[in-house]
Amino acid sequence: MALVFLISLAAVVITFLGLLELLYSGLVLKPERLRSALRKQGIRGPGPSLLLGNISEIRKSQSTTVKASTNEPPVIHNCAATLFPFFEQWRKQYGPVFVFSLGSTQILYVSQADVVREITTCTSLEFGKPSYQQKELGPLLGQGILTSNGKVWARQRKILAPELYTDKVKVTSLTPFIMFALNKSRFIRYLLQRWSGRSNLGLQGMMSLITESTTVLLSSWKSRIEKEGGVAEIKIDEGMRSFSGDVISRACFGSNYSKGAEIFLRLSALQVAMSKKSLSIGIPGMRYMPTKKNREEWALEKDVRNLILEIVKERKETAHEKDLLQMVLESAENSNLGQDAMDRFIVDNCKNIYLAGYETTAVSATWCLMLLAANKEWQDRVRAEVLEVCGSGCIPDADMLRKMKLLNMVIHESLRLYPPVAVVSRETFKDMKFGDIIVPKGLNVWTMVVTLHTDPEVWGPDAYRFNPYRFAKGITGACKFPHLYMPFGVGPRVCLGQNLAIVELKILIALVLSEFSFSLSPKYVHSPALRLVIEPERGVDLLIKML
Numbered sequence: 159m160a161l162v163f164l165i166s167l168a169a170v171v172i173t174f175l176g177l178l179e180l181l182y183s184g185l186v187l188k189p190e191r192l193r194s195a196l197r198k199q200g201i202r203g204p205g206p207s208l209l210l211g212n213i214s215e216i217r218k219s220q221s222t223t224v225k226a227s228t229n230e231p232p233v234i235h236n237c238a239a240t241l242f243p244f245f246e247q248w249r250k251q252y253g254p255v256f257v258f259s260l261g262s263t264q265i266l267y268v269s270q271a272d273v274v275r276e277i278t279t280c281t282s283l284e285f286g287k288p289s290y291q292q293k294e295l296g297p298l299l300g301q302g303i304l305t306s307n308g309k310v311w312a313r314q315r316k317i318l319a320p321e322l323y324t325d326k327v328k329v330t331s332l333t334p335f336i337m338f339a340l341n342k343s344r345f346i347r348y349l350l351q352r353w354s355g356r357s358n359l360g361l362q363g364m365m366s367l368i369t370e371s372t373t374v375l376l377s378s379w380k381s382r383i384e385k386e387g388g389v390a391e392i393k394i395d396e397g398m399r400s401f402s403g404d405v406i407s408r409a410c411f412g413s414n415y416s417k418g419a420e421i422f423l424r425l426s427a428l429q430v431a432m433s434k435k436s437l438s439i440g441i442p443g444m445r446y447m448p449t450k451k452n453r454e455e456w457a458l459e460k461d462v463r464n465l466i467l468e469i470v471k472e473r474k475e476t477a478h479e480k481d482l483l484q485m486v487l488e489s490a491e492n493s494n495l496g497q498d499a500m501d502r503f504i505v506d507n508c509k510n511i512y513l514a515g516y517e518t519t520a521v522s523a524t525w526c527l528m529l530l531a532a533n534k535e536w537q538d539r540v541r542a543e544v545l546e547v548c549g550s551g552c553i554p555d556a557d558m559l560r561k562m563k564l565l566n567m568v569i570h571e572s573l574r575l576y577p578p579v580a581v582v583s584r585e586t587f588k589d590m591k592f593g594d595i596i597v598p599k600g601l602n603v604w605t606m607v608v609t610l611h612t613d614p615e616v617w618g619p620d621a622y623r624f625n626p627y628r629f630a631k632g633i634t635g636a637c638k639f640p641h642l643y644m645p646f647g648v649g650p651r652v653c654l655g656q657n658l659a660i661v662e663l664k665i666l667i668a669l670v671l672s673e674f675s676f677s678l679s680p681k682y683v684h685s686p687a688l689r690l691v692i693e694p695e696r697g698v699d700l701l702i703k704m705l
């Protein structure tokens with residue numbers, strides 16, 4: 159009897175919450191208010207659809223009318239048109255700024271250069287990560303830096319920035335735009351000075367751990383090649399993932415690295431469990447349902463939390479390490495947070511760093527090797543540079559990496575054509591103005607990185623072609639509006655791990671080129687797909703042999 163009563167009560171509460179949400183965030187009231195504010199300014203877009211809950215739903219609903227172009231060779235391929243044919247169509251129909259819906263969420267799509275500049279550099283704390291992301295990604299990210307906003311975000315960034323965004327991992331020149339922002343920021347200069355007084359892992363330490371992780375991967379390739387008689391056919395995706403996970407585990411957890419690996423395995427499982435959810439943005443009340451998947455998520459989340467806190471406890475009893483966890487720990491201890499808040503801060507930020515840096519770096523390496531495999535001429539050119547700068551069998555140091563200009567150009571070009579993060583999204587928490595557009599409170603604003611990266615008006619008629627030479631004179635020389643090149647985002651929320659990621663990519667690719675030659679296997683099917691990042695849906699199969 160009591161059970162029936164409890165179940166009925168739960169059903170009533172869920173229905174009530176659903177109805178509340180329906181009215182408040184609303185399928186009816188709020189979307190209409192936002193759309194009419196935009197209509198008054200001449201901004202139009204496709205009619206709202208209640209059914210579409212995420213971007214792949216739109217893709218499915220549109221793909222009957224627009225043909226995807228995956229038959230193009232990978233070195234001359236319009237990735238944006240393949241992934242988002244509907245955006246290309248709507249851009250033609252409604253212009254560079256239009257509004258569309260994902261379920262009950264209203265989104266302003268912006269690809270007009272001057273408006274994009276204002277959006278990406280806006281420093282207001284009232285313009286932040288969309289609230290739906292926080293709700294959707296809660297179990298995965300908690301209240302860490304990736305989805306938090308306002309003062310909570312600012313405090314986390316202040317703590318994490320000195321560890322990641324410094325000379326420690328900076329060997330490549332930052333984009334002129336970011337350099338400008340850095341030079342202007344007294345705050346960041348102060349952080350850099352504070353950091354330089356600390357003793358920590360250091361650039362050389364970071365480089366050796368990346369080299370170690372690369373060596374593990376390449377040894378596995380060597381044994382496959384030997385076993386398979388001189389040429390191995392390898393799907394490289396998993397290898398790139400374990401390389402990237404390995405680097406982050408070591409950087410975050412130092413000698414507790416093997417426990418770190420365990421944590422990351424569970425986080426990956428959590429990510430998979432969450433990616434199975436569909437339509438949840440669109441259906442009010444659904445997120446309150448205790449479904450089987452939710453229970454799985456809760457269990458994994460709890461495991462991750464316990465494992466991280468176990469390491470923290472061990473740390474307190476033993477000598478201090480010089481890794482990211484130690485930095486987060488020290489900063490949290492100095493920040494007057496209560497025990498619970500401190501634990502949450504540590505757990506959430508470990509999860510955030512892992513999730514921010516794992517797949518993004520892995521998939522960038524995969525695309526870059528795919529492009530070099532498809533373009534033998536560039537593979538030979540970059541290899542010649544690597545061998546000239548490092549000699550064979552040599553481990554690159556910071557100075558050598560700096561000298562590898564062609565390698566740098568190839569990495570930039572690969573991140574241009576296949577930027578892992580396809581969209582940079584924000585929400586307005588008050589009415590705001592960008593260019594001539596008054597953006598009402600509660601609207602999501604999307605900057606489509608992948609579309610801006612291949613717009614012929616910005617990059618010229620060969621925008622879809624793999625041509626690293628366009629970066630010979632840096633980013634400013636490569637296109638008409640350098641601020642539209644943003645694989646790592648731009649402005650106050652620019653990627654904190656970009657220097658680390660570039661060093662990882664440079665070391666990995668330099669070592670691969672110095673030992674192996676490779677081409678695309680006949681099995682390879684060019685299949686960019688949007689999951690959390692833009693990734694090759696059917697993987698990248700390479701034929702690899704020793705030099």
Ligand code: HEM
Pocket residue numbers: 303304315322406510511512514515516518519522577578579582583644645646647648650651652653654655656658659
């Ligand atoms: C090629 C690899 C990577 C790419 C393409 C990439 C891309 C990005 C982008 C586009 C953003 C900004 C998102 C936005 O503005 O909404 C971002 C943010 C961030 N990234 Fe990365 N990332 C990469 C690697 C890494 C690594 C290795 C780490 C750390 C180990 C990292 C840590 C972060 C963090 C903490 C943020 C949040 C910054 C904030 O919100 O203040 N990323 N990343």
